[in-house]
Amino acid sequence: MGIRLVARCVHGLESVVAAEILSIGLGSIVELGHREIHCDTAQPETTVQRLRTADDAFVLVATTPDIGRTKGEVAALTELVTELDAPALREARRRCGGPAEFGAGIAVSASFLGRRNFNRYDVEDTVGAALSERLGLQYHSRRNGARPPDHCSGWRVVLDGRRARLMLRIAVQPLHRRAYKLQSVPGSLHPPVASAMVQLADLRAGDWVLDPCCGAGTLLVEAMHAQPDARYSGFDIDPAAVCAIRANAANTLTTGSADAANVPLPQGSIDRIVCNPPWGGQVPARGRLTHGSTPLWAELRRLIATDGTAVVLIPDTRELAIAIRAGFHPTHLQQIRNSGKHSFIVRLTPNRERNR
Numbered sequence: 001m002g003i004r005l006v007a008r009c010v011h012g013l014e015s016v017v018a019a020e021i022l023s024i025g026l027g028s029i030v031e032l033g034h035r036e037i038h039c040d041t042a043q044p045e046t047t048v049q050r051l052r053t054a055d056d057a058f059v060l061v062a063t064t065p066d067i068g069r070t071k072g073e074v075a076a077l078t079e080l081v082t083e084l085d086a087p088a089l090r091e092a093r094r095r096c097g098g099p100a101e102f103g104a105g106i107a108v109s110a111s112f113l114g115r116r117n118f119n120r121y122d123v124e125d126t127v128g129a130a131l132s133e134r135l136g137l138q139y140h141s142r143r144n145g146a147r148p149p150d151h152c153s154g155w156r157v158v159l160d161g162r163r164a165r166l167m168l169r170i171a172v173q174p175l176h177r178r179a180y181k182l183q184s185v186p187g188s189l190h191p192p193v194a195s196a197m198v199q200l201a202d203l204r205a206g207d208w209v210l211d212p213c214c215g216a217g218t219l220l221v222e223a224m225h226a227q228p229d230a231r232y233s234g235f236d237i238d239p240a241a242v243c244a245i246r247a248n249a250a251n252t253l254t255t256g257s258a259d260a261a262n263v264p265l266p267q268g269s270i271d272r273i274v275c276n277p278p279w280g281g282q283v284p285a286r287g288r289l290t291h292g293s294t295p296l297w298a299e300l301r302r303l304i305a306t307d308g309t310a311v312v313l314i315p316d317t318r319e320l321a322i323a324i325r326a327g328f329h330p331t332h333l334q335q336i337r338n339s340g341k342h343s344f345i346v347r348l349t350p351n352r353e354r355n356r
């Protein structure tokens with residue numbers, strides 16, 4: 001029998017995750033919602049662990065109507081646990097490549113859409129206590145800022161205004177955690193966002209791929225995973241970032257310290273650029289980028305091959321005007337919302353008029 005899976009993702013990437021689900025043959029999409037994609041699996045269900053644009057993947061456990069806005073209604077969420085068939089659920093998770101047991105404890109995280117007179121901890125503690133009673137396992141609340149132990153099974157409750165849903169995480173760790181990320185830097189990109197950018201870049205075997213502000217190398221490592229037969233170069237002005245990318249990419253690319261406005265590579269040599277430049281949030285722009293992004297766009301335009309493609313994360317659409325002035329033509333724009341912040345993924349090709 002098929003299993004109903006729920007993939008959760010950054011807002012704005014729902015259609016990208018749906019496309020990845022279809023491309024890896026995981027199953028048929030039955031619902032596309034806010035940060036959620038529901039699919040009925042085909043076999044083998046273990047392909048779910050290959051998803052790279054999703055934050056996490058779950059087995060759907062139960063659905064009930066959403067509760068109202070008031071705290072008094074939260075107790076009704078215990079209904080999500082009433083019909084729980086523990087052996088069937090364990091088997092579904094095992095078939096998806098997850099552990100066969102529920103672990104030594106229970107961790108719940110909750111989210112909801114719309115204004116409510118209760119908070120996430122009210123939901124988590126109510127459902128966690130019901131699960132604890134039902135499964136005979138200890139529940140670890142997050143209410144006082146404590147982090148549940150690693151060996152817990154991860155449960156998720158989502159209230160979307162119409163329905164309340166209970167899900168069980170398949171893997172022990174969320175899918176967005178990558179084993180390669182041994183070192184990080186401030187502003188390091190969320191791997192599923194990097195993976196979505198890489199998909200848009202449409203990497204071909206033999207391409208030369210550059211990230212001129214590579215940080216810990218998330219974009220390049222995701223790119224290497226998608227297209228192992230390309231050539232990769234990453235530069236960063238900060239020597240600490242160069243150390244981080246060397247640790248994460250295990251010397252499978254050429255890397256060095258350089259200013260993104262003065263990259264030591266020949267004109268027109270780069271087939272694909274993937275980049276998450278420093279926009280002055282968590283990471284200040286340094287060197288020649290200190291006074292604005294015009295020198296960056298000019299350098300990207302110098303480096304890109306005539307049939308090249310650049311995929312860049314930008315903070316707002318004003319950046320597009322600067323890219324266009326530098327000689328790029330936008331071919332795709334996608335808004336995402338990650339950690340409460342809006343940004344845009346833009347795909348650009350060099351404006352051919354400028355090549356004449």
Ligand SMILES: C[S@@+](CC[C@H](N)C(=O)[O-])C[C@H]1O[C@@H](n2cnc3c(N)ncnc32)[C@H](O)[C@@H]1O
Pocket residue numbers: 185186187188189190212213214215216217218219235236237238241258259260261275276277278279283284285286287288289290
């Ligand atoms: C947002 S972070 C990139 C994070 C990276 N994508 C990752 O996932 O780790 C921006 C990076 O730009 C670097 N940077 C700042 N000014 C630079 C410049 N002028 N040239 C090259 N890199 C620069 C910072 O050191 C930082 O590592």
